[in-house]
Amino acid sequence: PKPWNIAARGEESRARTLAYFKNVVDIAAELGADQVMVSSGWAFLNEPIEDAWARSASMLRSIAEYAGPRGVHLVLEALQPVESMIVNSAADTKRMIDAVGHPALKACLDMGAMAVAGDTIDDYFDLLGDDVAHVHFVDIAADGTTHLAWGDGDRDMRADLDGLVARGYCGVVSAETYDEQYFANPAAADAQVMAEYRRAIGA
Structure with a gap:
């Protein structure tokens, strides 16, 4: 359909x-x-x-x-x-x-x-x-829930970021925060991801 x-x-x-x-x-x-x-x-x-x-x-x-x-x-x-x-x-x-x-x-x-x-x-x-x-670039909970904002899951996202850098990746990275907890205020999820990203790179 x-x-x-x-x-x-x-x-x-x-x-x-x-x-x-x-x-x-x-x-x-x-x-x-x-x-x-x-x-x-x-x-x-x-x-x-x-x-x-x-x-x-x-x-x-x-x-x-x-x-x-x-x-x-x-x-x-x-x-x-x-x-x-x-x-x-x-x-x-x-x-x-x-x-x-x-x-x-x-x-x-x-x-x-x-x-x-x-x-x-x-x-x-x-x-x-x-x-x-x-x-x-999404976080993942221990129960397998994906599409989470950085910090809302249990994955070591800093290690993932380092892994991309180690492979020389220079392409697009997007935060696919698609979970019902974000539907009412998606901008807050985006801001959370960007805050964690800036913290990780020391910006």
Whole structure:
């Protein structure tokens, strides 16, 4: 039902999805933004996962072919298994980028999906290298809750920041604080993340 399911099935749904993402790319280009976040989309539970994988790769290729000439990169984030069954890990991300085979498709290292998959920062950079173009820098609670503002979870975020620096990462880092506790006042969560970041770098 969502117009942004990249693994959508059926000609009408796929046409609507492609049109949606072309609009997003056009908006990004107009605003001077050089990245659009994408995921693999979602499979049907009663189909072989490789069928959904093939549809996802095909759609990502079509969007990348549209985005590339407009100076926009797509950044593909892995999702947690409860969110999607298609791309869940660093290895899945690498496999999908290779399958799409277009230079406009890059990778997003999502700290939450990374932790749930048992991956590390080094795993992402070892597999994807310079294709890592965006990081969702989020805290994670001991119970597995992700998308938390820095300080609201139990992860050593300073060590994660050091890990990115050690790998020479100079790309985008965003605070994806998507949890219901932040919905009423998202600006406070952003301010908390920035305060912790400035404290970590001594600013």
